[in-house]
Amino acid sequence: MAARELFAGMPWWVKWVAVPLIALVVFGGVIASVIGFLFGLLFKVLVFVALVGGLIYLVRRFMSSSSSSRSDW
Template sequence: MDAKETLSGLPWWVKWIAIPVIALVVFGGLITAVIGFIVGLLFKVLVFAALVGGVIFLVRRFTSASSSSRGDW
């Protein structure tokens, strides 16, 4: 007996409500931890990209300003 045969005899509310609720209760902490980790990682990546972009912007701005005022580059 496979999973399709087992689930075919059950009412619709067991397949679509009871089983997902049980899965959320059992694995809810794990799901929350994984989602929290992914969101935290994405936030850190965005902060990293913003900081690197800011450093590149500042270096180019000050490098171009100093090279235009010196004239010897």
């Protein structure tokens, strides 16, 4: 039996209000944990990118200052 046949005689609020609310109650924990995992992963990726960018900046700055001080000798 297809979903279209199942909801054929039902009022509109069953399809658009009751069923999504039941799905949120049943799967709410799963949805929240997936969203939390994705935000945590995004935060870790941003921290990683910031740390690598800072490391590259420091290495370039150190290399440029050490090369100019070597030419002074």
